[in-house]
Each structure stands twice: as structure tokens, then as C-alpha cells.
Amino acid sequence: MTAKNYEAWDVQECDYPSQGTMQERMAFLLRYAILAPSGPNTQPWKFAVGEGAISVYADLKRSLPFVDPSNRTLFMSVGCSIANLLAAGTHFGLRPLVSYFPLGPESDPAAEIKFEEIRPQSGQAILQERDLFLQILRRHTTKDKYADRSIDESVLKSLRECIDQPGFHVQFMTDELSRSQMAGLVSRAHHAQLSKKEFRRNLGEWLRNNWTTEPDGMPLYTFGVPDAVAFGFPAAFKEFDLSDAVIYRDSGLIQGCGALGVLSSDQDDKTAWVKCGVMLERLLLKATGYDLYASFFSQPIGIPELRGELEAAVGQGHPQLLFSLGHATPVRHTPRRRLEDVMVK
Numbered sequence: 274m275t276a277k278n279y280e281a282w283d284v285q286e287c288d289y290p291s292q293g294t295m296q297e298r299m300a301f302l303l304r305y306a307i308l309a310p311s312g313p314n315t316q317p318w319k320f321a322v323g324e325g326a327i328s329v330y331a332d333l334k335r336s337l338p339f340v341d342p343s344n345r346t347l348f349m350s351v352g353c354s355i356a357n358l359l360a361a362g363t364h365f366g367l368r369p370l371v372s373y374f375p376l377g378p379e380s381d382p383a384a385e386i387k388f389e390e391i392r393p394q395s396g397q398a399i400l401q402e403r404d405l406f407l408q409i410l411r412r413h414t415t416k417d418k419y420a421d422r423s424i425d426e427s428v429l430k431s432l433r434e435c436i437d438q439p440g441f442h443v444q445f446m447t448d449e450l451s452r453s454q455m456a457g458l459v460s461r462a463h464h465a466q467l468s469k470k471e472f473r474r475n476l477g478e479w480l481r482n483n484w485t486t487e488p489d490g491m492p493l494y495t496f497g498v499p500d501a502v503a504f505g506f507p508a509a510f511k512e513f514d515l516s517d518a519v520i521y522r523d524s525g526l527i528q529g530c531g532a533l534g535v536l537s538s539d540q541d542d543k544t545a546w547v548k549c550g551v552m553l554e555r556l557l558l559k560a561t562g563y564d565l566y567a568s569f570f571s572q573p574i575g576i577p578e579l580r581g582e583l584e585a586a587v588g589q590g591h592p593q594l595l596f597s598l599g600h601a602t603p604v605r606h607t608p609r610r611r612l613e614d615v616m617v618k
């Protein structure tokens with residue numbers, strides 16, 4: 274039997290209320306929105322289902338003041354949930370029309386999505402959305418290790434197409450020099466951040482043991498931490514600087530992945546972060562279709578000096594996320610909050 278905090282993953286396409294009201298159908302789409310990735314599985318989103326539109330809000334109560342002080346990662350995570358919503362809408366025959374920050378960048382909501390019925394003569398673009406939808410239940414983050422397999426240039430080319438809005442970029446790196454440079458940046462960031470108690474405590478709040486009944490946070494099995502060690506690990510992480518162990522794991526992911534990606538944007542504000550999240554999730558879903566899974570390294574972007582070095586290395590926009598892609602063994606999903614708990618009136 275599925276544990277309550279994993280039940281969200283049991284969503285079934287055949288339960289879509291095709292004969293229901295527009296409101297009932299839109300509410301069903303949210304079941305897919307909540308399966309999106311979020312750093313560090315805070316699920317910082319809220320949704321309101323109106324007459325003909327869904328409003329998506331950032332839940333700032335779930336922010337991490339020491340880890341993500343600008344809420345950049347939080348807004349990107351909200352974007353990831355929007356991407357799932359759009360893919361699910363199109364899959365079920367509802368064309369989405371998105372307005373980002375319709376009341377201005379300093380006001381809620383982060384997005385409003387109207388849906389309209391799609392006529393039968395749907396085109397190639399709609400077919401692609403359907404392909405993305407099929408990967409929502411398969412996608413997961415890989416934090417342990419990759420299989421020793423490279424990624425075809427044709428696959429990277431197809432993933433680049435997901436970053437399709439003007440002012441947004443993705444650059445892939447596969448050479449040894451770039452890997453060493455990126456591993457160096459991540460390692461310096463971990464040393465700087467994990468030496469600070471407030472940072473460790475803030476991040477440690479979101480680590481969970483392997484038998485967690487919490488609806489959020491990162492269970493340690495996703496990092497490959499065995500049951501025997503997992504129980505005391507969150508407390509130890511908050512208390513001691515474990516940067517050497519964390520660097521060892523991340524260096525393995527960076528050196529062993531098929532490709533490293535840097536997502537960047539010309540603007541560096543909430544709207545850009547949300548849109549980055551939308552395109553990131555589209556890229557992750559498409560990658561899942563090729564059996565490729567991602568790991569993320571937000572750390573250097575949280576430190577202005579290291580972010581500057583990353584920016585100089587990619588030479589395009591403000592870096593928003595460093596991530597790796599590669600073939601990996603599927604792992605158990607992470608918990609999700611119940612739909613009722615993320616819906617507002």
C-alpha cells in the first residue's frame with residue numbers, strides 16, 4: 274500500500290473528469306503540477322481554481338532565508354509546477370494561455386493560466402506537449418551516481434530547443450576542463466556555505482530520514498544514504514560541517530555525468546526565475562524521455578563571486594542553475610503534499 278505522503282504519485286489519467294465542469298477539469302490538472310521538482314522539495318506553490326483560470330502563487334512561508342535569500346530557487350520551483358500544468362492541460366485537450374505576474378512583478382499571483390478547448394486539428398506543438406506529459410510520472414532527480422554512458426549530441430540539440438524564449442539560454446559542457454572547473458566552483462561553494470551554522474540548520478530542516486512520513490523535504494535514500502546511517506544524519510548535518518562528504522558526492526556526479534548544463538537569463542528578477550523554471554522542467558521532462566536524469570548544483574549561484582565566475586565561463590546572461598544530466602537507475606520518488614493542502618480559495 275502506498276504511504277500517504279507518496280499517494281500523489283498514484284494519479285491515473287483515466288480518472289480525468291472529461292465530462293466534468295471546467296473547474297473540475299482544471300483542478301485535476303493540479304495533480305500533475307504538484308509532482309514538479311522543487312529545491313529542496315519545499316513545494317512552494319499554491320493554486321486557486323477560478324471560473325476559467327488557475328492562479329499560481331509562490332508560497333513564501335516555505336522560503337529558506339539562509340540558503341535562498343532572494344527566493345530565486347523558490348520562484349524557479351513555482352515555474353516547474355507551471356510547466357507540468359501546461360503539459361497536463363494540453364494532454365487533456367485544454368490549450369493554456371499564460372500571463373506571468375498579471376498584476377505586476379511585486380503582486381500575487383505569479384501566473385494566471387486560462388484554458389480553452391483545443392480543436393481536433395491539433396498540430397506538432399501539441400504532440401510535443403503530450404510527449405512531455407507522459408514523462409511527469411517518470412521524472413525524478415538523481416543525487417547518487419550516474420551510469421558510465423555519454424549523451425549523443427543530437428539529444429543535447431533537442432534539449433536545447435526547450436529553452437525557446439528570447440533572453441534565456443542553456444549551455445552544455447562535456448569536456449574534462451569544464452567538468453574540473455565546475456567541480457571546483459561547487460566545492461568552493463560547499464566549503465563556504467556548509468561552514469556556516471545558520472546555512473546548515475536552514476538546509477538541514479529539509480533533510481528527512483528514509484522512512485519519513487512528512488509530505489515534503491529530501492529523504493536521504495535519494496542521496497544514496499543507507500538506512501543504518503539515515504536516522505541520525507539530519508541532526509549531524511545541522512551540527513557538523515560535512516562539506517568534504519558532500520563535495521565527494523557532487524564531484525562524482527559532475528565527473529561522471531553525460532553533460533553539465535548551465536541555464537541562464539538576460540534578466541535576473543522574479544519573472545525571469547519563474548520562466549526559467551518553466552523551461553527547466555520542460556527540459557527535464559524531455560530528458561526523461563531519453564532516460565536521462567538530472568542533478569542540481571545551486572550552490573555556486575548563491576555566492577556572488579562564484580556566480581560571477583560561472584557567468585564568465587558561460588558568457589551568456591545571469592546563471593540561474595548548474596545541473597548535470599546522465600543515465601541513472603530510477604530511484605524511489607520523493608514525498609508530495611496533498612492537493613488539498615496547496616489549494617487556496
Ligand SMILES: Cc1cc2nc3c(=O)[nH]c(=O)nc-3n(C[C@H](O)[C@H](O)[C@H](O)COP(=O)(O)O)c2cc1C
Binds near residue numbers: 310353491
Ligand atoms: C530550481 C531547483 C533547484 C534545485 N537545487 C538543488 C540543489 O542545489 N541540490 C540538490 O541536491 N537538489 C536540488 N534540487 C532538486 C530537489 O532537491 C528535488 O527536485 C526535490 O528533492 C524533489 O525530488 P524530485 O525532483 O526527485 O521529485 C533543485 C530543484 C529545483 C527545481
